[in-house]
Amino acid sequence: DAMVIQNPRYQVTQFGKPVTLSCSQTLNHNVMYWYQQKSSQAPKLLFHYYDKDFNNEADTPDNFQSRRPNTSFCFLDIRSPGLGDAAMYLCATSRDSVTVNQPQHFGDGTRLSIL
Amino acid sequence: SQKIEQNSEALNIQEGKTATLTCNYTNYSPAYLQWYRQDPGRGPVFLLLIRENEKEKRKERLKVTFDTTLKQSLFHITASQPADSATYLCALAGNTPLVFGKGTRLSVIA
Numbered sequence: 017d018a019m020v021i022q023n024p025r026y027q028v029t030q031f032g033k034p035v036t037l038s039c040s041q042t043l044n045h046n047v048m049y050w051y052q053q054k055s056s057q058a059p060k061l062l063f064h065y066y067d068k069d070f071n072n073e074a075d076t077p078d079n080f081q082s083r084r085p086n087t088s089f090c091f092l093d094i095r096s097p098g099l100g101d102a103a104m105y106l107c108a109t110s111r112d113s114v115t116v117n118q119p120q121h122f123g124d125g126t127r128l129s130i131l
Numbered sequence: 132s133q134k135i136e137q138n139s140e141a142l143n144i145q146e147g148k149t150a151t152l153t154c155n156y157t158n159y160s161p162a163y164l165q166w167y168r169q170d171p172g173r174g175p176v177f178l179l180l181i182r183e184n185e186k187e188k189r190k191e192r193l194k195v196t197f198d199t200t201l202k203q204s205l206f207h208i209t210a211s212q213p214a215d216s217a218t219y220l221c222a223l224a225g226n227t228p229l230v231f232g233k234g235t236r237l238s239v240i241a
Binding site: 056057058061064106119120121122124127 | 135163165232
């Protein structure tokens with residue numbers, strides 16, 4: 017089945033130690049998104065790629081970076097994680113539009129803990 | 132700024148009854164509204180999409196309405212089952228990426 021896969025499901029890192037989360041998709045969708053979701057909160061968009069074009073949300077901290085080396089893969093890098101960055105990180109895709117009427121397909125997330 | 136409110140954090144309902152969840156928004160004119168289901172520890176799963184010129188959309192036991200005058204969408208699950216227990220998120224779409232609400236946690240009690 018075509019899907020969005022996130023690895024690892026659980027990640028523990030130390031305060032200030034860089035961490036990378038990965039996402040792959042077999043849907044061949046042009047758009048990939050990264051969201052941060054804290055407990056009982058709405059998913060918060062961090063950034064998205066439309067193909068290779070990177071779009072950062074205005075309030076995404078500089079601590080968060082992303083790479084998309086090809087259509088299938090996207091990475092989230094947190095350069096110096098703080099305690100406030102502990103959350104579920106969700107990757108999603110949509111076929112070929114950021115807006116309008118296309119549903120998003122989500123992975124099952126990576127739960128990040130900071131020690 | 133854009134604001135989305137889902138009627139309550141938690142909703143308990145008896146099996147077999149109709150569950151009704153509310154999504155209200157302000158400072159926004161969405162062209163589309165989407166509903167997602169999220170189970171604990173999982174990513175959201177798309178359920179239904181409704182356009183601003185559609186008043187109602189149905190899929191099996193699910194029904195969504197969209198009232199752009201009231202700035203409100205209602206999400207109904209008829210003949211609810213314990214397996215319907217989950218968090219349901221509404222999301223607004225327009226000329227910006229999707230904006231999600233916090234969701235309503237639905238518990239269907241047998």
